[in-house]
Amino acid sequence: MDQSWALAVLGVRGSLPSARRECMEYGGDTSCFAVDCGRSLAVFDAGSGLQKLAAYVPEHMRIDIFLSHVHIDHVLGLFAFPPLHDPGKELHIYGEARGGVSFRDQLNTLIGPPYWPLGLADFKARLMLHEIFPGDEITLPGGEVVRTLRGNHPNGSILYRLENGAHSVAYTLDCECTDPIRPALTDFCRGAQVLVWDASFDNEGLARCPGWGHSSWEQGIEMRRAAGAGTVLMAHYSQNYSDTFLREQERLARRAGPETIFAKEGLVMTL
């Protein structure tokens, strides 16, 4: 029997957390989405939203964390993630080597003196680092498969698609949807129940920032249609976008494509 999945939105901001009153409706933490598949718990990116995992997702002994890349906004939550200190927990973290530096060495540099008082060796959890390559497929304990695709982003990013026979979520943050990547990205998103989309900008903002490695919500609506996906879930908002601005963008977006949701932290979608 197919079990339902729960997709929890834990962090919706790009670049920087926004702990300002005018950002509290959509949320101020950086990228983090968790999918509770029952036997497996897959977390996409470890931004500052990761700290809220326990508040929205039932406890799992094993947690699989898939990093799109190691830009600071996507790993900020790892510095103070309580399960890392729990000897009863098993954590698997996935990412790629970049610029001749192994994935392990990247995390060792980031999390450790003088940038942080503790290093990877200080954590009590069983910590498994997996160096992956775009194109790899990973199978989770519940039999779900995670597929990967190279994203179009400065220093490179990995996009993920989690699926089993019944459910599918495509996670495509930190990717600029330009012509060269569009066909492969469309295939990757094909038929996904939920498409988590990089809505760092609207089209007007995107035109001012070509090459930054981000997309617009208008492109998300187009991609949902082209790929025949279910719901497009916008995320990775600029830290400068207030709730008032996002509410207006969401109103416009829903008029253009009713299957559109602007992600708000605390939202849990059942698939």
Ligand SMILES: [Zn+2]
């Ligand atoms: Zn980012």
Ligand SMILES: [Zn+2]
């Ligand atoms: Zn980035």
